[in-house]
Amino acid sequence: MLILVAPTALAEPARVLLLASKDSSVYQEVIRVIRQQLADADIQLAAVMDPNSTSEKIFEQFDLIVPIGTLATQTALETTVTKPILSTLIPLHTFGLLSSPFTTAIRQGRITALYLEQPLDRQLQLLKLLQPQVQSLGTVISDNSKQHLSDLQKAATAQGWSINAKELQEDDNPVATLTPIIVNSDAFIALPDRAVFNRSTAKWILLMTFRQQIPLIAFSRSYVEAGALAAIYSTPESVGLETADWIQHWQQNAALKLPPPGYPQRFHLSVNRGTANSLGITPPTDAELMKRLSK
Amino acid sequence: MATTRQGLLPVLLISTNMLPHAAQADVASLFSETDLFIPVSTVQSVTGLKQRQSETPAATTIIDQRLIQDSGATNIAELLRFVPGFQVYHVNKNKFGVVSHGQGGAHPGRLEVMIDGRSVYLPLLSTVDWSALGITLDDIDYIEVVRGSNVPTQGSNAFLGAINIITKEPFKRPNHKIKVTLGTHHWVNTQFQQSGKLNNLDYGLSGDYLHNHGFGTGYDVDDSSHSTPITMEDGGEITQLSFRGSYTPNLQDSLDISLGLSQGRIGVGTPHRPNGYSDRDLNSHYQSLKWQRLLNDGNELEVHAYHNYLHYDNSLLYHVAADSISAFGTHPAFDVETGVQDGTSERYDLSLKYIQNFDFNNRVLWNGGLRYETLQSEILLDSPHAVEETLYRLATNWEHSANKHWVFNAGAMLEYNETNGANFSPRLGVNYKVDERQSFRAAISRAYRTPSLLEANETLTVYLPDDAAFGIYAGEPFNRISRPYDDLQPEQVKSAEVGYRLQLPQQQSLDARLFYEEVNQAIDQIDLSISDYDNKVREYRNEAYWTAKGIELQLRLQPWPNGQLNLAYSYTQTHGEYPNSNFNSAEGMSPGHTLAALLSQQLAPATRLSLATYAQSAVRWEGAEPTPSYQRWDLHLGHQLAESNNVQLELIIQNLLSDYTEFDLNNNLDTEAYLRFSMEF
Numbered sequence: 001m002l003i004l005v006a007p008t009a010l011a012e013p014a015r016v017l018l019l020a021s022k023d024s025s026v027y028q029e030v031i032r033v034i035r036q037q038l039a040d041a042d043i044q045l046a047a048v049m050d051p052n053s054t055s056e057k058i059f060e061q062f063d064l065i066v067p068i069g070t071l072a073t074q075t076a077l078e079t080t081v082t083k084p085i086l087s088t089l090i091p092l093h094t095f096g097l098l099s100s101p102f103t104t105a106i107r108q109g110r111i112t113a114l115y116l117e118q119p120l121d122r123q124l125q126l127l128k129l130l131q132p133q134v135q136s137l138g139t140v141i142s143d144n145s146k147q148h149l150s151d152l153q154k155a156a157t158a159q160g161w162s163i164n165a166k167e168l169q170e171d172d173n174p175v176a177t178l179t180p181i182i183v184n185s186d187a188f189i190a191l192p193d194r195a196v197f198n199r200s201t202a203k204w205i206l207l208m209t210f211r212q213q214i215p216l217i218a219f220s221r222s223y224v225e226a227g228a229l230a231a232i233y234s235t236p237e238s239v240g241l242e243t244a245d246w247i248q249h250w251q252q253n254a255a256l257k258l259p260p261p262g263y264p265q266r267f268h269l270s271v272n273r274g275t276a277n278s279l280g281i282t283p284p285t286d287a288e289l290m291k292r293l294s295k
Numbered sequence: 296m297a298t299t300r301q302g303l304l305p306v307l308l309i310s311t312n313m314l315p316h317a318a319q320a321d322v323a324s325l326f327s328e329t330d331l332f333i334p335v336s337t338v339q340s341v342t343g344l345k346q347r348q349s350e351t352p353a354a355t356t357i358i359d360q361r362l363i364q365d366s367g368a369t370n371i372a373e374l375l376r377f378v379p380g381f382q383v384y385h386v387n388k389n390k391f392g393v394v395s396h397g398q399g400g401a402h403p404g405r406l407e408v409m410i411d412g413r414s415v416y417l418p419l420l421s422t423v424d425w426s427a428l429g430i431t432l433d434d435i436d437y438i439e440v441v442r443g444s445n446v447p448t449q450g451s452n453a454f455l456g457a458i459n460i461i462t463k464e465p466f467k468r469p470n471h472k473i474k475v476t477l478g479t480h481h482w483v484n485t486q487f488q489q490s491g492k493l494n495n496l497d498y499g500l501s502g503d504y505l506h507n508h509g510f511g512t513g514y515d516v517d518d519s520s521h522s523t524p525i526t527m528e529d530g531g532e533i534t535q536l537s538f539r540g541s542y543t544p545n546l547q548d549s550l551d552i553s554l555g556l557s558q559g560r561i562g563v564g565t566p567h568r569p570n571g572y573s574d575r576d577l578n579s580h581y582q583s584l585k586w587q588r589l590l591n592d593g594n595e596l597e598v599h600a601y602h603n604y605l606h607y608d609n610s611l612l613y614h615v616a617a618d619s620i621s622a623f624g625t626h627p628a629f630d631v632e633t634g635v636q637d638g639t640s641e642r643y644d645l646s647l648k649y650i651q652n653f654d655f656n657n658r659v660l661w662n663g664g665l666r667y668e669t670l671q672s673e674i675l676l677d678s679p680h681a682v683e684e685t686l687y688r689l690a691t692n693w694e695h696s697a698n699k700h701w702v703f704n705a706g707a708m709l710e711y712n713e714t715n716g717a718n719f720s721p722r723l724g725v726n727y728k729v730d731e732r733q734s735f736r737a738a739i740s741r742a743y744r745t746p747s748l749l750e751a752n753e754t755l756t757v758y759l760p761d762d763a764a765f766g767i768y769a770g771e772p773f774n775r776i777s778r779p780y781d782d783l784q785p786e787q788v789k790s791a792e793v794g795y796r797l798q799l800p801q802q803q804s805l806d807a808r809l810f811y812e813e814v815n816q817a818i819d820q821i822d823l824s825i826s827d828y829d830n831k832v833r834e835y836r837n838e839a840y841w842t843a844k845g846i847e848l849q850l851r852l853q854p855w856p857n858g859q860l861n862l863a864y865s866y867t868q869t870h871g872e873y874p875n876s877n878f879n880s881a882e883g884m885s886p887g888h889t890l891a892a893l894l895s896q897q898l899a900p901a902t903r904l905s906l907a908t909y910a911q912s913a914v915r916w917e918g919a920e921p922t923p924s925y926q927r928w929d930l931h932l933g934h935q936l937a938e939s940n941n942v943q944l945e946l947i948i949q950n951l952l953s954d955y956t957e958f959d960l961n962n963n964l965d966t967e968a969y970l971r972f973s974m975e976f
Contacts, residue, residue: 025799026328069329070328091326091328193326203345204589207589210466210543227466274466275466277490
């Protein structure tokens, strides 16, 4: 008879492995911030910068595996079945795909993720603060972002808004697909989806929303710099800070259970005031927006 | 690879297991963190198609607003120092030369320079007037530079490279902004910007006034003991006004209107002859209209029409004393006009561009156009009548993405004018993308530069006064200084390059390029014997040739948090000849090493410090005296006094250490300091 013994709080310092997807500056920054935040904690950290150099035997030495990024998460999920995994710096949909065989472990608090994206209701709240008159919201999706659409519909309904959405296939011409969406919407939200936001579609969306004079809410700072009205997003630093929080909470949890996958509390904000000016919008200051979004 | 850090556990690597094969998903195809943290920067100037820098058939440099601000540049030409392989120099205080791989003079003309796709090349002097482009530094969104011949896309003037200055769209400009800069040499520069909306028209308006004194005191090249100091009268005063409007009547159409004018006066002359400076009055304006349409099938159409007008007024009288020409015995004194930078040129250009997306892997661009140019200059052409030229052009580029690794570009330009007939300039490029970050590039091209209107028609003649004292020679040519050559042919360049590019997060990148350029039939002025006052006459002939090969490196790095390093370096070896010149040598006219490096650090949220160094090997530019190698250090300190209204105060110090000379004798750059204040409201 196999008796499953629930893990208990650790008597010794917790040993945590930070596994980077690549030895480059984004992942180095996340690790640096985690190390800095946990410097005084009773936690011993180790970092591996190449997922290919790990193995189950290495994972055995640790109490918690923290894969940083998509490749590291895939490696961790394929390598260990016993160690708890806290995936970070990973998009929601990607984590969902990679972890689909492990739903039980997720329910039991042995596998979790801190998503890279910001929660949709926070993004819609930002839009409402910038453009209170919005009634209908447009977007385009692909097969990869259908999950996003149902979450978006829930968040929009909570605001009392309607959604205009259409699926954009690879062979579709973006102008024909985007035109009815943009013409019939008060605002447009860009959902993170590589199939949709390749080089040409992103350009059409920027151009057409600008011509239609509707605000575009994006998911990255570079999109805002290219002309989108605003975005809230995570940075390697904010991801590092939040991951460190999650590690500490895990350590302090008597049952060593990980929380369910979730969005970050921290975020950065970028507003393109030139675009706002052109749209006739006078946005509050960044500090005021941050304060209201943080409530 | 396991690393240990202080306070971290050592990791025992027991084995390096291979990963299990059965991946649940192809990770490379999934949306990942790399999509958000690696910027998708594209350039358009290389082929006319918007392409990632890893997919273009030529090396590119982007100079963005961050670099412009950190550099503390006080003029637009100086920004081109950050392009590997380019040299920038003051010809006079307000006159600049920008060249690629050397071979420059007072009026270099082998680079195409455009503003939002409108060429600003001047037929009048076969060059670009950098101090009168009609835009301000703040108008610039970014600058795209194509390193290497870009004739296949942009035509004849892009013989050795192309610079496209992209101005900010109206919505990117502040509502109101003023900027004042005060500096040494009586430097006063005031600028304003204003943007707004009129119905469906977004517009931006900017103005610029510049006043400065010249380089100071110089000595004639023959005055080796420096016994007679001469004031270099190359200061100036220029006023510029520009307007940009974007009109979007519907979702698929947009109209872009640009207007600008420049007026002023600068002192020009040959620096090693400071006694020969004169004022050159400027009056120029331009108009540009661009219509872009997104077609229902996802293709794009663009029609662009523009007009450039330039008038220079330049007078420098050379006094011939009475009875000084022995052949005529007794004769009255008279003045000879030697101010040659005088005349009027106009250009009308119309182009039609069509981009066709066949499928996800194939795009084709077609760009046809015609250009009509006139040049009128009584002194340069020895005639009150204008000369004119009509040039027809057709360019194409086919981009084929074979798979996620291989991209091919095949392009060509066909140009035709009545004088030189048709010239065909093709280019083939192949890019191999190792992954999202690394790519290799190889390209070959052949290109032609048709002679400019001036090179094809210059006729400088000195006439005797119509006075009986000169007998049968009264009113007749006394000295033919230059005349046109009927069989002047286009210059040719064959080039080859291999390049490597590494793109890193947070806009960091490394770009390395090995290049080879072989220029033949290069146009040079040679002396021929005739019977007149000095028994010689100059003609532009296809006499010179050279090969240039070397390496260019470009680095953009964040070495530590809040720090940024920009570096541009090139090493060039040149061999060739100007057979009929006593002074010009291809090797001598190409500095071996050129370096620009800028280190910036955010000291506090509102304070940013930058330190730049520029270095160049010794060189002798065409028509100038040799100048030694130099290294210059600049400092820029910027502080935001108030976040609301973006009130900024900047201190700029150029050339912190020893003096150095640029382009020619007497262009001595000593330490210059500027204080700049700006605010938005």
